[in-house]
Amino acid sequence: MTVPETTTVKTGRVVTYSLQIEGGMHADTADVAKAFGSALLDRRGWQGVDQVRFVQVTPHQVAKGTKPQMRVLVASPKEVNKLCAPLPTHGDTSCDTSAHVVLNYKLWMKGVVYFKGQLGTYREYMVNHEVGHALGHGHQLCSKKGAYAPVMQQQTLGLQGCKAWPWPKRPNAAGKA
DSSP: OOOOOOOOOSSSEEEEEEEEEOTTSOOOHHHHHHHHHHHHHOTTSHHHHHOEEEEEOOHHHHHTTOOOSEEEEEEOHHHHHHHHTTSOOTTSOOEEOSSOEEEEHHHHHHOOGGGTTOHHHHHHHHHHHHHHHHTTOOOOOOSSTTSBOOTTSOTTTOOTTOBOOOOSSOOOTTSOO
């Protein structure tokens, strides 16, 4: 599936990616591609923080043998469990493996309680957290209660007294990046 073109940086280390959705889930592929691309290419994302430039490898290019550096798959909980093993996802998390960035479609559609109904914000977090792993970033913890959680905190599992935050770029005191 092709991500709609949006403004992106013109310099930086190139990271190629592809985006796929597991078949049979009745996902609106255009909506998934738009939301994924919006999060991936946002100025508050990894492009600005890590000085990388994301370039999509289209399905046509993949079919012709081009291998992206980062393969993103939106998958059912059952497929997430399979692809993320031996990590015990229990169908309730996403993951990054050496082969895929795996986004859990159940979470994509429902979000988690910690984001208080802000599904779009949770999707931004999902993309940025798992892509962060693919770029080599490990988990982090929130510095103090009431602060904004770092994107690499496992916010799907809880906030530990912090506020949800979907972006690699840290917010200012007013909560703006």
